[in-house]
Amino acid sequence: MPLKESQWSAYLDWAAYTFRVSAGSVKNETQIHTHMGYSEFNDIIEAIADLCS
Numbered sequence: 001m002p003l004k005e006s007q008w009s010a011y012l013d014w015a016a017y018t019f020r021v022s023a024g025s026v027k028n029e030t031q032i033h034t035h036m037g038y039s040e041f042n043d044i045i046e047a048i049a050d051l052c053s
Contacts, residue, residue: 001043001044012046012047013047016050019034020051036048
């Protein structure tokens with residue numbers, strides 16, 4: 001996450017978009033695992049929910 005909170009939204013939008021692009025063409029039976037090493041999970045939970053949309 002960027003140090004400046006004012007940049008979080010743009011960063012999280014980019015991160016969700018790039019995840020969808022990289023995982024969007026896999027087969028339904030493919031399992032995708034990711035690591036989100038971030039201690040303040042509540043700061044990113046909405047972006048994680050966006051991964052499903």
